[in-house]
Amino acid sequence: MKTLRIRKFTLLSLLFILTVPWVFFVAAHYLQTGTLSLGSNRLHNETLQEEFNRMIGFIETNSSNWGSVAWQNQLQAQLQNMNRDALILDASDGIIYNSDPKRQQALSRTEQFSIIENGQLLGRIVIYEPNTSIISMLAIITGLLLGFFIVGVEMRRFILKPLGRMSSAARQVAAGDWEVPLPSSRITEIAEVRDAFKVMVEGVKEANQKQRKLEEERRFVIAAVAHDLRTPLFALRGYLDGIAQGIAQTPDKLAKYVAVCREKSAQLDRLVEDLFTFTKVEYLEEELNRSTVDLRSILQNAIDSLQPLAEKKQISVKLNHTAEDMRVSGDPHLLERAISNLLDNAVRHTPSEGQIFVQCSKGEHQAKFTIKDTGPGFSAEELGRIFDPLYRGEASRNRSTGGAGLGLTISQRIIRQHGGELTARNHPDGGALLEGWIPLG
Incomplete structure (x- = not known):
């Protein structure tokens, strides 16, 4: 017109x-x-x-x-x-x-x-x-x-x-x-005001929907975190009360109680760390402490930190990479945390004496990586919600089957903050396959 x-x-x-x-x-x-x-x-x-x-x-x-x-x-x-x-x-x-x-x-x-x-x-x-x-x-x-x-x-x-x-x-x-x-x-000026007003309405509508979604997610996070904190705290308090009341009378029983308390405190520490990282990458939106890092060294450091847990389950972790330059611009701490979460998920879902294959290659202006395990892979429901916050793939939130349900969510959002992407699917030969890429620095 x-x-x-x-x-x-x-x-x-x-x-x-x-x-x-x-x-x-x-x-x-x-x-x-x-x-x-x-x-x-x-x-x-x-x-x-x-x-x-x-x-x-x-x-x-x-x-x-x-x-x-x-x-x-x-x-x-x-x-x-x-x-x-x-x-x-x-x-x-x-x-x-x-x-x-x-x-x-x-x-x-x-x-x-x-x-x-x-x-x-x-x-x-x-x-x-x-x-x-x-x-x-x-x-x-x-x-x-x-x-x-x-x-x-x-x-x-x-x-x-x-x-x-x-x-x-x-x-x-x-x-x-x-x-x-x-x-x-x-009238041109009124039409321009109309178009600008329409853009503003769409922006406000989108912001309102995002705010509503964040509010729903915040309530869900609070409820889920309260549930996850209550279970180890309840167990920790019970065992500590048993020690204080002298129930653990023998050295073996006392050592067992202490081991359980250490395990529950480690769970609490991991949960608090996951929540802190999730809050940092999702809500605080702090600027990244960028520096030029080698993605191969990030992968190797993450493998080394998870090696004791893998050896405990007799799982072998193999890293395969090319000799090409894999430098990316990013926050080394957050990137290592993202890869560690992916490897931790693979170790926890890979049966004993299984294998995890980590591969790194260079694409067009991208540093690519894949993590494949020999576990059961993802179900259809899990593939649709695997990166949702606090989703663990089971109806009950039993911590013995997994973490807080924030690991993969944190990893994907860290990768996205670095301008890349992280996806999940099942490998044709079986097992879960996580694929990601980050722009070259």
């Missing part, structure tokens, strides 16, 4: 307001003079004056025929040609001839003279003609009012009504109605 700038609209409106009275004036002039030429007005007036003088002469020289019907018909024809009327009175002001009494009420009296012959008053002549100045002025005023009226209607249609609907839409949006239709306008 073509639009019109408000400046151009204003100039066109002003031009229209000035044009309409001029058109009315020209029309009135044509009706009075029978010509559209304003320059010939002087010549026209001279011609009318000559005809007027001849008519006066015709009346003066035919005083004896004033009462003749034939003569009156000739005078009537001359008056019609000149767009005038006449009244002839005798010496005692008696009416001898009156061309059009009704029309004379709307005309102005312009000429009045007496006819005297041999010193005797024969009668008086009154000539009426249209008041052209009043008609022209009325035509100009009428055209001016009509011009203002039409411009006012169009201004209301193109400017005032869209602005009014825009104001109403703003109030509806403020009340929470995001689907309110926005008015269109043929």
